[in-house]
Amino acid sequence: MIAAMATLSLNILSGYTGLISLGITFFMGIGAYTAAWLGGPHPFFPGDPVGLNLSIFIWLPAAGVVAALTGALVGPTALRLKGFYLAIVTLALVFIGLYLFKNARAITGGPQGRIFPTPSFGDLSFSSPTPVFGVLLTTNQWYFLLLTPLLALMALFVHNVMRSRAGRAFQAVRDNETGAAIIGVNLFQAKMSAFIFSSFLAGIAGALWASYPGGYAEPNTWNLILAIQFVAAMLVGGVASVWGSILGAAFVFGLPLALDTFSLIPQSTSNTGLTSGDLSAILYGLLIILFMLFEPTGVIGFIRRVTSLIQRFDERAKVKGGVKANASEPVELES
Amino acid sequence: MAYFIQLAFAGLAQGCIYALVALGFTIIFKSSGVINFAQGEFLLVGAFIASVATFEWGLNFFLAVFIALLITVLIGVLFERFALRYMIGRPAFAIIMITIGLDILLRTGVVMTGKANERPPATPYGIASGVNYGGVHFGENALWTILVTLICCVALYIFFRYTRYGLAMRAAAIDQEAALAMGVNIRLVYALAWGIAAAVATIAGIFLAINVTTFDSTLGSIALFAFPAIILGGLDSIPGAVVGGVVIGLVQLLTQGYESHIANFVGIGFDTITPYLLMIIILLVRPYGLFGTRKVERV
Numbered sequence A: 001m002i003a004a005m006a007t008l009s010l011n012i013l014s015g016y017t018g019l020i021s022l023g024i025t026f027f028m029g030i031g032a033y034t035a036a037w038l039g040g041p042h043p044f045f046p047g048d049p050v051g052l053n054l055s056i057f058i059w060l061p062a063a064g065v066v067a068a069l070t071g072a073l074v075g076p077t078a079l080r081l082k083g084f085y086l087a088i089v090t091l092a093l094v095f096i097g098l099y100l101f102k103n104a105r106a107i108t109g110g111p112q113g114r115i116f117p118t119p120s121f122g123d124l125s126f127s128s129p130t131p132v133f134g135v136l137l138t139t140n141q142w143y144f145l146l147l148t149p150l151l152a153l154m155a156l157f158v159h160n161v162m163r164s165r166a167g168r169a170f171q172a173v174r175d176n177e178t179g180a181a182i183i184g185v186n187l188f189q190a191k192m193s194a195f196i197f198s199s200f201l202a203g204i205a206g207a208l209w210a211s212y213p214g215g216y217a218e219p220n221t222w223n224l225i226l227a228i229q230f231v232a233a234m235l236v237g238g239v240a241s242v243w244g245s246i247l248g249a250a251f252v253f254g255l256p257l258a259l260d261t262f263s264l265i266p267q268s269t270s271n272t273g274l275t276s277g278d279l280s281a282i283l284y285g286l287l288i289i290l291f292m293l294f295e296p297t298g299v300i301g302f303i304r305r306v307t308s309l310i311q312r313f314d315e316r317a318k319v320k321g322g323v324k325a326n327a328s329e330p331v332e333l334e335s
Numbered sequence B: 001m002a003y004f005i006q007l008a009f010a011g012l013a014q015g016c017i018y019a020l021v022a023l024g025f026t027i028i029f030k031s032s033g034v035i036n037f038a039q040g041e042f043l044l045v046g047a048f049i050a051s052v053a054t055f056e057w058g059l060n061f062f063l064a065v066f067i068a069l070l071i072t073v074l075i076g077v078l079f080e081r082f083a084l085r086y087m088i089g090r091p092a093f094a095i096i097m098i099t100i101g102l103d104i105l106l107r108t109g110v111v112m113t114g115k116a117n118e119r120p121p122a123t124p125y126g127i128a129s130g131v132n133y134g135g136v137h138f139g140e141n142a143l144w145t146i147l148v149t150l151i152c153c154v155a156l157y158i159f160f161r162y163t164r165y166g167l168a169m170r171a172a173a174i175d176q177e178a179a180l181a182m183g184v185n186i187r188l189v190y191a192l193a194w195g196i197a198a199a200v201a202t203i204a205g206i207f208l209a210i211n212v213t214t215f216d217s218t219l220g221s222i223a224l225f226a227f228p229a230i231i232l233g234g235l236d237s238i239p240g241a242v243v244g245g246v247v248i249g250l251v252q253l254l255t256q257g258y259e260s261h262i263a264n265f266v267g268i269g270f271d272t273i274t275p276y277l278l279m280i281i282i283l284l285v286r287p288y289g290l291f292g293t294r295k296v297e298r299v
Helices: A002-016 A024-039 A056-078 A083-103 A139-162 A165-175 A177-182 A187-211 A224-237 A242-261 A267-272 A276-294 A298-320 B002-032 B039-055 B061-082 B092-112 B140-162 B164-174 B176-181 B186-211 B219-233 B238-266 B274-285
Strands: A130-132 A135-137 B130-133 B136-139
Touching (some): A024 A056, A024 A187, A024 A224, A056 A083, A056 A187, A083 A224, A083 B219, A139 A165, A139 A187, A139 A242, A165 A177, A165 A187, A177 A187, A224 A242, A224 A276, A224 B092, B002 B136, B002 B140, B002 B164, B002 B219, B039 B061, B039 B092, B039 B219, B061 B186, B136 B140, B140 B164, B140 B186, B164 B176, B164 B186, B176 B186, B219 B238, B238 B274
């Protein structure tokens, strides 16, 4: 679900606004380290990374804000470029980020990594099994409880923004920059706000990603492979779609887990070194190619097409049966 | 001074590898306007097949290289024919993504064979052999890298300048429709571009693998340094790719060599980002690169 949040953030930038970014992990890292700095435990030994031990109500939004500010800082430089160039610059951003994270020892703990804060509200900790109303919930279940409303909130927010004036402007920029400029969209402003908005969500997702039980991350967590996985999730799920982001993330990041859990891979293959991660990598590599070729809008496009087909079929049946097809709800097409 | 020459020499050899990778990028971009993010995996697949062929099948080095070339070229041409052919006219993003898809497939494919860890590279000469001259060690591999890169450049130059197909490719790069009207077989041009790119990548991959002494499935990530090289030289310029590659290699190795002197200031691993910093500066000052065509776009 954290992955879904990050994918959502990427979708704002790449899916809705059409700016290709491979740099999402950079902003996730920024968010995560902000969270660690503000919410992490006080240094235990001298030389430990700093932490101010503040509450989640401060560090979670702060993670987003700092990432957004970084986005605002990087944006003007990066957004002068288009297409391939932007992709390459955001790729460079990931490497520059890795370098910074490795060297800023005071905050990131250097190459060895550091401990991240665990989400807790007062005494109520989301990171240890705690009984509630007589039911003992495991850490993962607690996390699920914490993340579901957060993700729902984000999804709703993104969904609504995309239907607002600003969101329409984003999509206009994606479809035709010159056209958008002519009808009065301020290109720079639209791109910047998409960039900042996306960075904000990426920062929050990063903070949560790092604080997931265990709460420990090395700078190398924020590498290019993770960024590409998010891009893959976006594409498999559906470009420019809230539900698509969630589905895609569930698929790309959940598949290795699912394969492990149901042990669909026969044990014998463990000798050849075929892990569930590899198998799912093959699957989504293949899926990206297939989706790009046959269904560029992803799973969500496929679902939409099927539902509209069924509806059309329904209406035809009604007409045949002599029942006048009422103006049934039009298929809800999110652009 | 000897230290400087040593670094410069190593940088030159490294730069030649980048130049070969960058050549592949540029040739594909020039002929079809596609940036192939899977270029790095051609390095990996090439080096991997060569290594497997020498050590598992006990083949002669040159035969192994030939097989590696054959397979990578085949992958390149087939991918172009069965995937990219249908992507013409789609947005840049979709095309980038489909090559990233190929990248993931190829890399995982190599991992799945289960033989990708700590592979020894295929090599006709000793990995560490070389000559010492004036306190500087000239590694045999580095010398061969430079020599073969030069040969590749000359061969490509002759191909583009004097052969029928080279002419067709240049025509298609200048104006695709006009070339079509003149009877140039564009499909052949695309296939050739991918074939050449895959072949130079394989050569680069084999040298790179010898250079790092043992390699695993992350070998292809080196291709990411070829991006700064092509930006520096200009996205659509073939000589630019070579110059850019060599410059990036030099810059990187020199920062790596002198890093310890300035470590307090820049910290560890600074050499991994100097190519990118250079690239960002170039993009801001001269976005079309040193030798690229200026593109004017009015809004």
